[in-house]
Amino acid sequence: MRRAAITLLAAGALLATTSCADQGITAAARAEQENLDGRGPITYVQGKDHANVVRPLLDEWNATHPGEEVTFKEQSDNADQQHEDLVQHFQSRDTGYDVTVVDLVWTAEFAARGWLQPLTGPMAVDTSELLEPTVRGASYGDTLYAAPQTSDGALLYYRTDLVEHPPATWDELIAQCATAKSAGIGCYAGQYAKYEGLTVNAAEAVTTAGGSIVGEDGVTPTIDAPEAKAGLQSLVDAYRNGHIPREAVTFQEEQARQAFQSGNLMFMRNWPYAYSLMNGQGSSAVAGEFAVAPLPGKTGTGNSSLGGHNVAINVYSEHKATAHDFLKFMLERKTQELFLSQGSLAPVRADVYEDPELIAQYPYLPTLKTSIENAIPRPISPYYPAVTRAVQNNVYAAIKGDKTVDQAVADIRSAIAAAGS
Incomplete structure (x- = not known):
């Protein structure tokens, strides 16, 4: 009897919640036509x-x-x-x-x-x-x-004293990492700490490879498509091979800027705000010795995440x-x-x-x-908070080697599907 009563109460609460949501949508639809x-x-x-x-x-x-x-x-x-x-x-x-x-x-x-x-x-x-x-x-x-x-929009910052021509593709960037190694500095870093910036960087890797995280409806997960997996795998491989420095999994925008500005990186993915800061005389080891290019892609210009x-x-x-x-x-x-x-x-x-x-x-x-x-743009979804949490948690684990890319995308897909159900 007690279990039945609890079940009825739960059902009643669900109906009340649904009813409130429906009333809210109805009120909003009515408000669209008012006070124009x-x-x-x-x-x-x-x-x-x-x-x-x-x-x-x-x-x-x-x-x-x-x-x-x-x-x-x-x-x-x-x-x-x-x-x-x-x-x-x-x-x-x-x-x-x-x-x-x-x-x-x-x-x-x-x-x-x-x-x-x-x-x-x-x-x-x-x-x-x-x-x-x-x-x-x-x-x-x-x-x-x-x-x-x-x-x-993201820019590729590069050292003009080390790089004659900026790489047009991701493969060209990786090939130039030998120069960074000879100079005793890191090759490339973006933002790979477990926060929103990781979703931004992961989305860039996915879309540049021709994939997507969700479909046009904003609900259907598409992260397990071959193109999306290939994009994430490129990040994982670059980290495993040392082209992305080990400490980059702690980088947000400012940590990446400071690493580049102190002369410890040859390439950096970051926003335009960093440009004037790094050209400040006396405070930057790279002032006057860097330039910017579009992000490198698969066969040409890559896809920045829109900010x-x-x-x-x-x-x-x-x-x-x-x-x-x-x-x-x-x-x-x-x-x-x-x-x-x-x-x-x-x-x-x-x-x-x-x-x-x-x-x-x-x-x-x-x-x-x-x-x-x-x-x-990053995934245009009514469930964006759930989408970005899933991407951050699982891509971070994949980059660090705690999960395979296949397992990471399977877990992202499950989390997105659950959010939309």
Whole structure:
């Protein structure tokens, strides 16, 4: 009798949870059609503004938009805390978080849950001037749910005093490791600690080899395809053979930068932010002796994982017309240039990368544009947190030799399938 009662209670709880979820989706669908012409003050939500980019932009907006002023809600600088904060406010249908910055990998999750206003019809934004991969990264299915705000693409940093021509393919890079060995330094490193950066690096290896982690539906695991396995195997082999130094399994972005900057690496995969830091006179052993190239691929340019952030309208906002205008303001040329100059952030507008004056200031811009144009977003999945945990745990084990690649991909597949069931 007691077991039957518990079973009934559990079933009731499941039905209640399902009912709440259904009600939430219904409410969100209804909210999509509401307040489309609403104007008034709005709140802009973003993580810590370390570079002081946001406040000058808001001062400019507020000076010319009386009655539609924007208030800055500054979150912490911890991505997990930012995510949790947004989830709590969206779940409570808070109308106060009008415009929010969402990490590229959160966009599909939030869109699938009905929390982001689709940018269609009167809410549409012009994306014709934007780099195409940034638009894909702001979409879920065939619908744009956010405006690309800033982007990022990986670069191959290489020592010009040791390397005459940067490698165009992965095999060429490995072949040049003999030079690094003769110089008594490590050959190549990316970011292989067990954190989000490992998912980024693993995804690059997989997509460059022609594979993928999940299918276009964001749910079906495809990591066990031969191409995906071959991409992961290339990382495992490079680590086992010493082409990737042993200590690289502790590297995040900064550890990799410091190793290259101190002269202990010949090649490094990293983001553009490292460029100016390593050219600082007196603080870098490689200042003036390095350059950048696109990531090497199987037969040519490889596929970076697309980085960056999108800016979205809360489906429950009461002032969506103002929020829509603010999104367009974020895409203006002068705004995008400020992201670059003030925040060292990659613009999403193609024309910024073609400006001769900016190229003179930031010599890596043409290479960065190539990287972004060939970039592929990390898995666009409503279950992304489960996907990235599975990749991190199992790829880390494979690189260290604790699992075979076959076992690692089987375990990733099982974890993804379980998340979507």
